[in-house]
Amino acid sequence: xxxxxxxxxxxxxxxxxxxxxxxxxxxxxxxxxxxxxxxxxxxxxxxxxxxxxxxxxxxxxxxxxxxxxxxxxxxxxxxxxxxxxxxxxxxxxxxxxxxxxxxxxxxxxxxxxxxxxxxxxxxxxxxxxxxxxxxxxxxxxxxxxxxxxxx
Numbered sequence: 001x002x003x004x005x006x007x008x009x010x011x012x013x014x015x016x017x018x019x020x021x022x023x024x025x026x027x028x029x030x031x032x033x034x035x036x037x038x039x040x041x042x043x044x045x046x047x048x049x050x051x052x053x054x055x056x057x058x059x060x061x062x063x064x065x066x067x068x069x070x071x072x073x074x075x076x077x078x079x080x081x082x083x084x085x086x087x088x089x090x091x092x093x094x095x096x097x098x099x100x101x102x103x104x105x106x107x108x109x110x111x112x113x114x115x116x117x118x119x120x121x122x123x124x125x126x127x128x129x130x131x132x133x134x135x136x137x138x139x140x141x142x143x144x145x146x147x148x149x150x151x
Contacts, residue, residue, distance in 0.1 A: 009093070042095070101122060
């Protein structure tokens, strides 16, 4: 798979993923940052959204901890599934030379976006799942503010 193909599909994916993530929180004024994160290990890949609301970094099902007026119902959470599916598809395009993690950060107030990529194997224990890897990245973000794709 060519790098140009990945780039084209990634550039198509990002605005749709960010819009989907913003729709999930109903365009809430308290959204400071939206991250779209994807992880790959071998033949498995996934992705999802992370938010900073009222200064708190939260996963989608925890948005009500930052803003009780938001909807974290199962039905609303299902609206985020295309992000995970498409992020996984992107990361599986080139298992040999493609990234193992990407992080898109959208600063809502500044309306700026950047993307960071990591190409080395992700550090995982033999029993770790991609969900645990995702949770570890979020925990690092919460504790240190480090939102890089580096492992």
